[in-house]
Amino acid sequence: MNTRQLAKVAKRIGFWALIALIMVYAVFPFYYAVVTSLKPSSDLFRVELWPSSWNLDNYAHIFSQTSFLRAIFNSIVVAFSVVFIALLFGLTASYALGRVRFRGRSTVLLVILGVSMFPQVAVLSGLFEVIRSLNLYNNPAGLILSYTIFTLPFTVWVLTTFMKQLPMELEEAAIMDGATPWVTLTKVFLPLMWPAMATTGLLAFIAAWNEFLFALTFTLTDAQRTVPVAIALLSGGSAYELPWGPIMAASVVVTVPLVVLVIIFQRRIVSGLTAGAVKG
Amino acid sequence: MSTSIKHNDAPLEARSIITKPRRGTKVRRQRVKAAWLFLAPMLVALTLVAGWPLVRTFFLSFTDASLSDLGAANLIGFENYLIYEDGRWYGVLADPIWWRSVWNTVYFSVVSVSLEVIFGVIVALILNAEFKGRVIVRAAVLIPWAIPTIVSAQMWAWMLNDQFGIINHLLMNVGIIDNPIAWTASATYSMWAVIMVDVWKTIPFVALLVLAALQMLPKDCYEAAEVDGIHPLRVFFKVTLPLITPALMVAVIFRLLDALRVFDVIYVLTSNSTSTMSMSVYARQQLVEFQDVGYGSAASTLLFLIIALATIAYLYLGRKQIQLGGD
Numbered sequence: 357m358n359t360r361q362l363a364k365v366a367k368r369i370g371f372w373a374l375i376a377l378i379m380v381y382a383v384f385p386f387y388y389a390v391v392t393s394l395k396p397s398s399d400l401f402r403v404e405l406w407p408s409s410w411n412l413d414n415y416a417h418i419f420s421q422t423s424f425l426r427a428i429f430n431s432i433v434v435a436f437s438v439v440f441i442a443l444l445f446g447l448t449a450s451y452a453l454g455r456v457r458f459r460g461r462s463t464v465l466l467v468i469l470g471v472s473m474f475p476q477v478a479v480l481s482g483l484f485e486v487i488r489s490l491n492l493y494n495n496p497a498g499l500i501l502s503y504t505i506f507t508l509p510f511t512v513w514v515l516t517t518f519m520k521q522l523p524m525e526l527e528e529a530a531i532m533d534g535a536t537p538w539v540t541l542t543k544v545f546l547p548l549m550w551p552a553m554a555t556t557g558l559l560a561f562i563a564a565w566n567e568f569l570f571a572l573t574f575t576l577t578d579a580q581r582t583v584p585v586a587i588a589l590l591s592g593g594s595a596y597e598l599p600w601g602p603i604m605a606a607s608v609v610v611t612v613p614l615v616v617l618v619i620i621f622q623r624r625i626v627s628g629l630t631a632g633a634v635k636g
Numbered sequence: 637m638s639t640s641i642k643h644n645d646a647p648l649e650a651r652s653i654i655t656k657p658r659r660g661t662k663v664r665r666q667r668v669k670a671a672w673l674f675l676a677p678m679l680v681a682l683t684l685v686a687g688w689p690l691v692r693t694f695f696l697s698f699t700d701a702s703l704s705d706l707g708a709a710n711l712i713g714f715e716n717y718l719i720y721e722d723g724r725w726y727g728v729l730a731d732p733i734w735w736r737s738v739w740n741t742v743y744f745s746v747v748s749v750s751l752e753v754i755f756g757v758i759v760a761l762i763l764n765a766e767f768k769g770r771v772i773v774r775a776a777v778l779i780p781w782a783i784p785t786i787v788s789a790q791m792w793a794w795m796l797n798d799q800f801g802i803i804n805h806l807l808m809n810v811g812i813i814d815n816p817i818a819w820t821a822s823a824t825y826s827m828w829a830v831i832m833v834d835v836w837k838t839i840p841f842v843a844l845l846v847l848a849a850l851q852m853l854p855k856d857c858y859e860a861a862e863v864d865g866i867h868p869l870r871v872f873f874k875v876t877l878p879l880i881t882p883a884l885m886v887a888v889i890f891r892l893l894d895a896l897r898v899f900d901v902i903y904v905l906t907s908n909s910t911s912t913m914s915m916s917v918y919a920r921q922q923l924v925e926f927q928d929v930g931y932g933s934a935a936s937t938l939l940f941l942i943i944a945l946a947t948i949a950y951l952y953l954g955r956k957q958i959q960l961g962g963d
Contacts, residue, residue: 371765375773378759382776385791385836386783388802392794403805441681449678452671464675471686473947475897477916478940481696481923481933482689485706505685508678531663537670566784568900569916573924584786588904600794607787618782619775626774629841630848 386611393604400601414605423578424606427586430496431565431610434582437500438507438564439557445504446511446556447549451541453512454519455527465516472509476569479505487574494576502570507560514559514628518552519545555628558621562614583610690940697933704927716934728934736910737918738942744827744902744914745895748834752891753884755835756842761872763843764850781840789904792833796820823911830912833901838894842887849883850876889950896943915939 392400394410402408418424453461483502484493492498522545530540571582581589587606590599618625697716701709718727728734763774780788795802796819804816819829853876861871899916906912908921919939923932 371762371767374762375767378762379773379776381836382780382840385788385795386779388795389787389791401800403800403802445678445681448674452674456667456671458668458671464679467682471682473893473943474686474690475916475936475939475943477897477899477919478936478943479686479689479693480920480936481701481929482692483685484703484923484929485692485696486684486689488706502685504681508681512678537667537674541674562782566786568784568786568903569920572903573920584784584900587790588786600797600800603790604794607790611783611787614782614784615779618778622771622775622778625778626844626848629844 386608386615389604389607389611392600393608395601397601414601415609418602418606418609423581424586426579427581427583428610430581431583434496434499434503435561435564438503439560441500441504442507442511442560443553443557445508446515447546447553448541449512450515450519451537451545454516455522455545456537468509468512471505472513474505476505480569480573483570484573493574494580496575496580496582498574499567499571499582502574503564503567506567507563510563511556511560514556515549515552518549522548551624552628554621555624558617558625559628562617565610565614693933693936693940696929697937699930699933701929701933702927703924703929706929709930712930716931717938728931728938733910733913734915734918734935734938737913737915740827740912741896741898741914741916744831744834744898744912745892748831748838749888749891749895751831751835752838752842753888755839756887757846757880757884759839759843760846760850763847777840777843779840780837783837785837785900786904788837789833789901792829792836793820793905796829820906821909823909826906826909826912830902830905833905834895834898837901838891842891845883845887846880849880853879889947892950893943893947896946897939915942 391405391407393414394412395407396409396411396413399407399409452458453465483505487493487498487502490498490501492501526544526548527540530544535543566584567582568584568588571585572588575581575585578586583606587603587610590603590606696706696709698711698713699709700712700715714727716727718725718729720726724730759777763770763777783791796804798804798816798818798821801816801819803819804813807813808816817825819825857875858871861875897916898914899920902912902914902917903920908917908925913921915935916939919932919935921932922928922935926932
């Protein structure tokens with residue numbers, strides 16, 4: 357083997373080593389959480405990469421708590437409602453912004469872009485007031501309402517870029533046949549928009565599922581909390597004895613659906629993220 | 637619209653030619669009306685959750701409102717921001733903890749976004765190469781992005797635990813450190829712990845944006861460079877980097893805006909400790925924990941202004957790279 361071939365082999369080894377490093381870096385924290393969650397509490401404080409003994413006590417523990425089950429239920433309700441509202445409002449708005457030329461269009465786009473850059477804290481006190489005056493404080497409905505601030509601009513933005521790419525002819529034919537804009541949208545465009553809607557819906561779902569600041573501020577009792585808050589407050593008790601086993605079990609429970617979604621829909625997620633950003 | 641044509645005088649063919657645009661305008665008008673109707677739900681929702689609350693936050697920052705009784709607020713001018721009383725300055729702008737949180741936020745943003753861009757580009761370059769199992773690696777890289785921030789903060793808090801954490805364990809076994817480090821509690825290391833978690837979580841985002849840009853690059857100039865025997869590093873800096881700069885700019889602004897409003901990671905990892913407190917944590921602490929809505933709103937308003945200024949400056953500087961909405 358001459359030096360040239362040697363260099364080539366070294367390069368390949370280096371390349372695969374780098375890939376292995378990236379894989380470990382990306383996956384290890386999650387893997388370690390799974391390992392920790394499976395350990396019996398007596399083994400919890402022994403550091404090991406593979407549990408020497410394991411059981412499902414931590415999972416049994418969190419699932420026996422009604423507050424955690426409530427939190428999962430709340431998170432599911434909130435996330436699905438947010439996705440539904442964002443897609444419904446986003447679809448109509450994106451038709452207007454993507455297919456119709458009218459005065460004020462670019463202003464509306466600018467406003468949407470501006471809102472998507474809002475720091476959530478900047479509206480915290482004002483939004484608190486709105487939610488309280490609508491009687492939605494400590495109510496998941498208040499979260500559904502407030503989450504539109506970050507899901508809606510994003511959904512509109514991405515759906516508009518998709519909507520623009522649809523061929524002109526489709527719409528012209530519909531107009532020729534005397535279809536109203538509503539019919540054009542629901543009968544002609546909607547069937548074509550499903551892939552884009554799946555993508556944005558997925559991203560909105562993840563954003564709503566993960567949100568923390570509003571959920572922490574606008575809810576008060578265990579029964580109304582969402583999962584991220586429930587997990588964060590599991591540790592709230594005392595600074596010295598955190599229930600790490602149950603925390604990790606709860607973390608795994610809320611993360612597994614997301615990881616599965618990501619692995620199944622990775623292509624869609626990538627296209628949604630890049631459509632939202634590159635074209636923005 | 638200006639289509640006041642007298643039909644009776646016009647000959648038959650001419651009339652049909654003239655009426656055609658008229659029909660067009662009617663359709664057009666109907667479409668514009670429909671457009672606004674279609675926009676209405678979104679505009680109403682955004683006004684309710686963004687526009688109006690923002691205005692109220694501005695307003696509340698000039699009052700002495702408290703969380704328990706928002707209605708009973710008196711206008712007090714700029715007192716929440718800055719006031720000179722009995723030989724001392726008071727208000728957010730005179731609070732050293734506020735300035736500490738501004739510094740923390742800026743430091744956190746600059747360091748973590750820089751690291752994310754560097755590592756994100758490296759990961760993207762690797763994912764751009766053709767190799768077996770690329771799809772699996774890409775899915776694995778996406779995992780940190782999908783994990784809720786709270787959960788990743790908890791996972792890392794456990795790994796960084798001073799007595800039982802695996803990171804101290806590994807570092808001590810390898811011999812890099814002699815005594816366990818209190819990552820999340822010590823003033824020196826807690827900021828790095830926060831940055832570590834944030835970088836871990838957001839590399840995928842940057843990597844995917846850069847990857848999308850890389851995949852749109854023309855293949856031929858790379859072939860030409862290879863034929864000419866130019867060193868890959870040189871090709872990267874002379875060809876690739878300039879071509880992906882627009883995508884990088886977008887990634888940087890998205891990340892920077894996100895980093896400037898950071899809350900979750902810091903709140904969970906280090907709670908309200910001043911050595912890592914960000915502007916968002918500061919504002920929320922005043923608002924919710926100290927119930928001082930007026931003061932907290934003043935901090936929120938300042939945060940909003942800082943982010944708005946940063947955005948405008950960035951857009952102004954990178955005007956050419958970012959286009960609004962396409963056509």
